[in-house]
Amino acid sequence: MSDSVDLLVIGGGAAGFFGAISAAEKSDVPLRIRIVEKNPQVLGKVRISGGGRCNVTHGCFLPKELVDHYPRGARQLIGPFHRWAPGDTMDWFESRGVALKIEDDNRVFPVSDSSESIVECLEETARELGIEVMTHTEVETVDKAEGKPFQIRCKDGETMLADSVLLTTGGIRNPAGADIAEALGHEIVPAAPSLFTCKISDSRLDDLQGVSVQHATASVPDQKQQATGAVLITHWGLSGPAVLKVSALAARELQQVNYHFPIVINWTGTESEEEVVTALFELRTTHPKKSLRNHPQFGIPQRLWEHLVDPVLENDDEPEDLAWPHLKKSTAHQLAAHLTACRFNVDGKSMNKDEFVTCGGVELKGVDFKTMQSRVQPGLFFAGEVLDIDGVTGGFNFQAAWTTAYIAGEAIAQLSSS
Numbered sequence: 001m002s003d004s005v006d007l008l009v010i011g012g013g014a015a016g017f018f019g020a021i022s023a024a025e026k027s028d029v030p031l032r033i034r035i036v037e038k039n040p041q042v043l044g045k046v047r048i049s050g051g052g053r054c055n056v057t058h059g060c061f062l063p064k065e066l067v068d069h070y071p072r073g074a075r076q077l078i079g080p081f082h083r084w085a086p087g088d089t090m091d092w093f094e095s096r097g098v099a100l101k102i103e104d105d106n107r108v109f110p111v112s113d114s115s116e117s118i119v120e121c122l123e124e125t126a127r128e129l130g131i132e133v134m135t136h137t138e139v140e141t142v143d144k145a146e147g148k149p150f151q152i153r154c155k156d157g158e159t160m161l162a163d164s165v166l167l168t169t170g171g172i173r174n175p176a177g178a179d180i181a182e183a184l185g186h187e188i189v190p191a192a193p194s195l196f197t198c199k200i201s202d203s204r205l206d207d208l209q210g211v212s213v214q215h216a217t218a219s220v221p222d223q224k225q226q227a228t229g230a231v232l233i234t235h236w237g238l239s240g241p242a243v244l245k246v247s248a249l250a251a252r253e254l255q256q257v258n259y260h261f262p263i264v265i266n267w268t269g270t271e272s273e274e275e276v277v278t279a280l281f282e283l284r285t286t287h288p289k290k291s292l293r294n295h296p297q298f299g300i301p302q303r304l305w306e307h308l309v310d311p312v313l314e315n316d317d318e319p320e321d322l323a324w325p326h327l328k329k330s331t332a333h334q335l336a337a338h339l340t341a342c343r344f345n346v347d348g349k350s351m352n353k354d355e356f357v358t359c360g361g362v363e364l365k366g367v368d369f370k371t372m373q374s375r376v377q378p379g380l381f382f383a384g385e386v387l388d389i390d391g392v393t394g395g396f397n398f399q400a401a402w403t404t405a406y407i408a409g410e411a412i413a414q415l416s417s418s
Contacts (some may be wrong), residue, residue, distance in 0.1 A: 005032045005132075006416055008152060008162035010139050011177065012037030014046050015384025015401040016168035017122040022409020023166075024129040028417040033131045034162075036154070038138035038176070043119045045170065049398070050107075054115035056093065057086040057402065058395035059106035069396045071194070071248050072359050073389030076369045077400065084403040086395075092402075096121050105229075105241075107395050142180050144377060164379045164412050168405065171358035171385040181362045181386070185376040189388040191360035192255040194248045198263055199348035200237030204307050208233045211304050217266040218242040222257075223250040227392075231265060233304070236350055238263070245392040247349070251359050259349040265342045267308065268298040276336035283324040291321045298339065308338055357397055361388040371411035372404050379415070381408040 007023055009016045012035045020033050035042070049055055060066045063081035067074040090100050090108060098121050099111040110117040126133065138155045142165060145151075149161040169177025172191045182188050212232040219226035227245035231238060246263070247254065254261060268276055279297065287295060292313070296305035313322060316331045362382055366375050374380040383405035391397045 002151070002159040002161045004149065004161040005034045006162070007031055007033045007164045007166060007412055008150070008160060009033065009035040009166045009168060010142075010152075010180070011035075011168035011170060011384075011386070012039075012042035012133065012135070013168060013170055013384065013401075014043065014122075014398055015170075015386075015405040016166070017043065017126055017405075018402050019166045019168060019381070019383050019405035019409045019412075020131050021122070021125050021129060022406045023412040023416070024131060024409075026410045026413035028413070030130075031413070031416055033129075034134060034160075035126070035131060036134045036137040036139060038136070040135050042133060042135060043122060046119055046122075047115050049115060050109060052115055053109050053113045054118045055107050055109060055395040055398065056100060056118060057089045057108045057399045059086060059102040059108055061085060061087050066396075066399070069394070070389065070391045070400070071251065073364060073387065073400070076364050076367075077389065077403070080369055080403045080407055084406040086399055088406075089399060089402045093118070093121060096125060105394070139176070139180065142184060144184065144379070150379065164381065164415060166381045166383060166405075166408055166412065167362075167386055168382075168384045168401075169386050171390075172361045173358050177386040178361065181380075181382070184374070184380055186366045186374065187363035189360045189363050191358045192251050193349065194251045194357045194359040194390045195244045195393055196247045196259075196349040197234065197239035198237045198243055198247070198344075198346040199259075199350055200263075200344045200346055202344050204311070204342075205233050205237065205344075206307075208304055208307060209235045211301050212240060213267055213300055213304065215269040215299055216240075216242055217270060218246045219264045219266070220246055220250050220254070220261060221264055222261055223253045225249040228270060231267075237346070238265070238344070239350075241393055248357070248359075248390065248392045251390075254349075259346060261346050263344050263346050265344070266340045267300050267304070267342060268339050271298065271340060273333070273336045273340045276339055277332050280324075280327060280332045280336065284327055285325075288325045289323065291323050292327065292335075293320060293322070295324070300339075308342070309335065312338055357385065357390050359388065359390045361386050364388055370407075372408035373411055381412060383408045 143151045152160040172178040216231040217228045229241035232240035384401040
């Protein structure tokens with residue numbers, strides 16, 4: 001005889017735990033809730049996010065501004081964010097003893113700088129609420145006959161019955177969640193990497209690994225997308241928040257061109273070519289004894305500045321120690337163009353370590369965002385990255401997980417209490 005539960009949560013990540021906790025806390029009657037996870041350990045992505053510090057959420061508290069950080073799913077998330085926003089997430093964790101901090105770039109982390117603070121909080125809360133957790137348990141099929149509970153079969157042969165199912169299997173690069181949703185009548189949007197770094201082979205980046213510009217703009221002109229933020233030079237090319245964000249904004253289009261495309265970096269941030277020319281000419285009088293090569297501007301580190309200036313001086317047949325007062329108009333325009341529209345050819349991608357996000361997943365038209373319940377299969381709920389929702393880097397994907405999971409849990413509690 002199959003074991004029976006009120007709620008089966010498939011996927012032991014952030015959304016799975018938060019949805020289970022929400023259902024248990026909001027229910028007027030005791031619920032038997034079980035989380036099943038195929039891996040030997042739950043909350044794996046929480047543990048590694050933010051370099052092991054866990055970027056819990058982002059300090060953007062207005063829903064209309066918050067949704068601007070979601071290349072896909074923005075319209076659907078406006079209502080949910082009015083019900084559970086970053087401030088609610090922060091209050092929830094802090095009320096349970098996890099002190100949080102908002103860093104200068106508005107990313108939110110535990111004061112401990114350890115993801116274990118978040119993991120322990122979620123696990124302890126689940127234990128206190130009597131939520132069962134099963135690891136090494138991979139669901140193979142979920143079936144539903146009208147008027148009967150969901151029938152769940154695991155790969156080890158174990159079977160279970162559940163009145164409600166919450167699907168939180170994460171991004172669909174792992175197809176298990178998508179396969180379950182599709183078998184239950186949902187359309188699936190194909191997966192595409194959403195946060196990735198750019199592989200670039202260019203002498204201008206040689207020997208600059210680890211150099212970063214804190215305020216730059218990355219743009220993909222072919223797709224008319226751009227993003228401002230830090231840009232990091234790596235041993236394989238370019239990374240950093242601005243590059244990751246623009247990769248998310250153009251994720252599907254860049255997949256279609258097999259990740260071969262031009263990317264343009266404005267190393268000055270948002271200055272125009274003419275504004276840079278004006279600033280360079282002012283240096284002719286304000287710093288008459290300084291040389292171009294040894295006097296970096298616009299927050300550009302010295303080593304990168306040299307790599308950007310040297311080709312311009314060489315092309316204009318100028319001495320390496322050219323002083324600002326001797327800067328010619330033609331050289332100034334060349335340098336300004338190089339600083340504001342530095343073009344590189346991308347010839348592939350590299351994922352953002354183990355933290356990468358995919359777009360694609362359960363098609364959003366099939367989900368009621370007031371409850372996160374399926375429109376085609378009553379009793380089936382969704383939360384987190386299994387949906388065709390993704391945010392840019394900075395805690396936005398976790399916030400979407402907390403929000404959708406909270407709403408799903410609340411709706412499941414109401415359904416179970418009725």
